[in-house]
Amino acid sequence: MKKRHFSALVGLSAMAAMSGANAAEKVRDRPELFRNLLDCRGIADNGQRLACYDRSVGAMEDAEKKKDLVVVDRKEIRETKKSLFGFSLPKLSLFGDGDEKEEKADEVQxxxxxxxxxxxxxxxxxxxxxxxxxxxxxxxxxxxxxxxxxxxxxxxxxxxxxxxxxxxxxxxxxxxxxx
CATH class of the missing domain: 2.40.50 (OB fold (Dihydrolipoamide Acetyltransferase, E2P))
Structure with missing residues (x-):
């Protein structure tokens, strides 16, 4: 399994552990492909849940091949921020989800x-x-x-x-x- 896919799956597993209203709120803001994958968790039947995961992961993989979906890990985000150090850029959610504490920790000084x-x-x-x-x-x-x-x-x-x-x-x- 590629490192990038492994990072994405680890991230997906961590997100699957989120619970409560805050998690539901964050899931609504996610792209449809990702929401579909997360929705598979709620299926009780093991066979149907596995089929749902296979279908959702396949759709995500196809989207990545078409460059409609980009998967990056925190290390890649930090390296990109480092290479952009010195440029005035608009605030974009490309490098984080708006968590100011997290963004401050990743900010290149x-x-x-x-x-x-x-x-x-x-x-x-x-x-x-x-x-x-x-x-x-x-x-x-x-x-x-x-x-x-x-x-x-x-x-x-x-x-x-x-x-x-x-x-x-x-x-x-x-x-x-x-x-």
């Missing part, structure tokens, strides 16, 4: 990477392409030492949507994500 390429930018700034899908960032303000390929970079969220960090031995550098 800082990245560490290495400079892959450097080029001069306007006004004496530098454009740095970073390793590990960390994107391209421009520095803001003059650097004491020009950045070089291989320099370590650390960028963290600062106040009012800005980003501060270091590149090589230069500290307290303003950054702006451009790609």
């Amino acid at each position: 800082e990245i560490e990477s290495t400079v892959v390429s450097v080029r001069p930018s306007k006004g004496g700034d530098w454009a740095l392409r970073l390793a590990n899908d960390a994107g391209t960032w421009e520095t803001g303000g003059a650097l004491t030492v020009p950045p070089r390929v291989g320099d370590k970079v650390k960028i963290r969220k600062a106040s009012l949507g800005s980003y501060l960090g270091s590149v090589g031995i230069s500290r307290g550098i303003r950054f702006r994500r451009v790609e």
Whole structure:
């Protein structure tokens, strides 16, 4: 069984354990394919319940093959959030169900990477392409030492949507994500 499918089944099992009005409320908000799978739990006859699960899982698998359904696990969500660090994105429920506590725990506050390429930018700034899908960032303000390929970079969220960090031995550098 593929890792992704295993993660989905583990997630489905955990959801099956949910009970009470809160669970029923959350289930109503789920896609039809997923609700159909969860509805199979309520069938008393073992043979009918198994047939329902087989039918529902088959429909989910077909939808995934057609790319109508995408299954991701929390690790993939974290990696995607990390690769998007520095971009202003609208609030979407793609990365969570709106649980603010959970979203805060998964929020990326800082990245560490290495400079892959450097080029001069306007006004004496530098454009740095970073390793590990960390994107391209421009520095803001003059650097004491020009950045070089291989320099370590650390960028963290600062106040009012800005980003501060270091590149090589230069500290307290303003950054702006451009790609």
